[in-house]
Amino acid sequence: MWRSLARRGERDVLHGSFGGMFHSEALPGALPRRQNSPQHPSYGLYPELVSGSAFTVPRAKNRYSWLYRIRPSVQHAPYHGSDYELMAHKTWLSPPFQHPFPPVQLRFTPAPMSSGDFVDGTVTLAANGSPAAQDGCAANAYAMSQSMSSKRRFLRVADADLLILPQEGVLELRTELGDLQVEPWELAVVPRGLAFQVNLGQQASSARGYFLENFGDHFVLPELGPIGISGGLAHARHFLAPQARYEELDGDFELVSKFMGSLYSSRLRHSPLDVVAWYGCHVPCKYDMRLFMAINTVTYDHPDPSIGAVLSSYTTSPGLANVDFVIFPPRWLPAEGTFRPPWFHRNCMSEFMGLLTGTYDAKPDSFLPGAASIHNRYVPHGPDAAAVKKGTELDGMQPERYSGTLAFMWETRLVWHPSRYALASLSEEGYPSAWQSVEKRFDATETPPLQQPYGFPPTR
Numbered sequence: 346m347w348r349s350l351a352r353r354g355e356r357d358v359l360h361g362s363f364g365g366m367f368h369s370e371a372l373p374g375a376l377p378r379r380q381n382s383p384q385h386p387s388y389g390l391y392p393e394l395v396s397g398s399a400f401t402v403p404r405a406k407n408r409y410s411w412l413y414r415i416r417p418s419v420q421h422a423p424y425h426g427s428d429y430e431l432m433a434h435k436t437w438l439s440p441p442f443q444h445p446f447p448p449v450q451l452r453f454t455p456a457p458m459s460s461g462d463f464v465d466g467t468v469t470l471a472a473n474g475s476p477a478a479q480d481g482c483a484a485n486a487y488a489m490s491q492s493m494s495s496k497r498r499f500l501r502v503a504d505a506d507l508l509i510l511p512q513e514g515v516l517e518l519r520t521e522l523g524d525l526q527v528e529p530w531e532l533a534v535v536p537r538g539l540a541f542q543v544n545l546g547q548q549a550s551s552a553r554g555y556f557l558e559n560f561g562d563h564f565v566l567p568e569l570g571p572i573g574i575s576g577g578l579a580h581a582r583h584f585l586a587p588q589a590r591y592e593e594l595d596g597d598f599e600l601v602s603k604f605m606g607s608l609y610s611s612r613l614r615h616s617p618l619d620v621v622a623w624y625g626c627h628v629p630c631k632y633d634m635r636l637f638m639a640i641n642t643v644t645y646d647h648p649d650p651s652i653g654a655v656l657s658s659y660t661t662s663p664g665l666a667n668v669d670f671v672i673f674p675p676r677w678l679p680a681e682g683t684f685r686p687p688w689f690h691r692n693c694m695s696e697f698m699g700l701l702t703g704t705y706d707a708k709p710d711s712f713l714p715g716a717a718s719i720h721n722r723y724v725p726h727g728p729d730a731a732a733v734k735k736g737t738e739l740d741g742m743q744p745e746r747y748s749g750t751l752a753f754m755w756e757t758r759l760v761w762h763p764s765r766y767a768l769a770s771l772s773e774e775g776y777p778s779a780w781q782s783v784e785k786r787f788d789a790t791e792t793p794p795l796q797q798p799y800g801f802p803p804t805r
Contacts (some may be wrong), residue, residue: 361723371622418540421600440474440481453718468766474759489553503600511531516533517543523595528546536627539627557755559667645683671756696720699714768790
């Protein structure tokens with residue numbers, strides 16, 4: 346049965362700071378105050394440490410949580426190693442991939458709706474690096490019409506932290522540390538190693554969205570630099586963690602484990618969601634992207650899209666990301682005399698783009714919510730012909746409002762390698778032709794306008 350001191354629902358959350366310490370208990374006195382592993386824990390609970398990093402990393406990077414649970418998690422596993430059965434999954438795949446693919450712009454249609462749950466309905470669109478090497482990431486879509494609870498199924502990913510982005514349908518995310526209701530416009534982070542369940546929330550009959558498996562270092566909030574401490578981008582205090590809430594339930598359950606890139610199924614005799622109290626910083630959390638404080642120009646041109654970074658996973662090279670999570674939310678663009686859509690470019694970083702709602706300004710007519718595009722290292726890309734025309738003809742002295750839109754990008758230092766399934770079943774082969782209608786407008790006889798300082802109209 347469920348026991349909790351907190352109210353159920355959206356308000357069962359803890360306010361804190363991303364990466365900071367949280368603590369919660371579902372029964373009074375269940376959480377030790379003076380030590381981690383008392384000889385006689387309250388309620389006969391078992392202390393258990395979950396470490397998200399090596400013990401000796403710098404204190405600022407150390408991730409861990411202490412759990413106080415009804416049974417140690419060694420009892421949330423089969424009695425014999427042979428009880429783990431390798432799961433054959435046609436669409437949830439792990440890198441490295443070996444098949445070749447050309448250096449071309451790629452776009453994929455939304456994943457088809459599955460008749461199953463989150464595990465059944467996962468489709469890997471592209472990936473890089475390796476879960477074994479703890480480097481790189483995998484970009485996935487999910488489309489589910491069942492809750493994992495209907496199959497008495499739980500999931501534990503040892504390879505990666507998960508960043509989940511609902512596009513349609515509210516999710517009920519049940520974890521060892523408590524529950525989170527996650528709706529479109531919100532994101533959820535589930536750290537590696539924790540058991541959890543993804544269910545349909547608020548009477549939803551189906552749900553779809555995207556999720557990233559981050560094999561590299563944990564996500565952090567990007568440094569603010571000259572933005573300073575007063576605000577800007579995502580604020581640590583807006584990340585919410587779940588209240589402790591436990592399930593004391595015996596029965597027949599399934600645990601799906603993702604380990605070294607493979608999926609395994611095993612039977613459980615007890616629900617793994619039996620944590621009565623916990624504290625630490627290796628915790629699931631959610632964030633409302635409507636609270637993102639976008640930064641933009643108030644003079645001319647517009648800054649690099651990294652100014653929209655919500656979370657980053659860094660490498661050992663300063664400033665070089667394993668993956669950046671960037672959003673393009675509703676915002677004002679007041680730049681004077683400036684072509685406002687994203688410029689044409691070729692980057693050393695590789696981009697995976699998705700659309701959660703609305704339209705994307707660089708592809709206003711053809712990029713649909715639920716779709717995805719990949720523009721890899723030095724593959725040229727930019728606005729299509731319609732965006733070029735609109736951006737050129739608009740009144741450059743009037744501010745422009747982008748409303749009702751939320752696009753995102755996972756930008757990595759490694760090339761996105763599309764899966765065979767995505768290339769064969771979801772790829773839009775005609776996507777590169779989107780730029781062929783961009784008109785040639787070169788005129789060598791034109792007299793260029795005189796360049797004037799900002800704030801002055803151009804003159805001839």
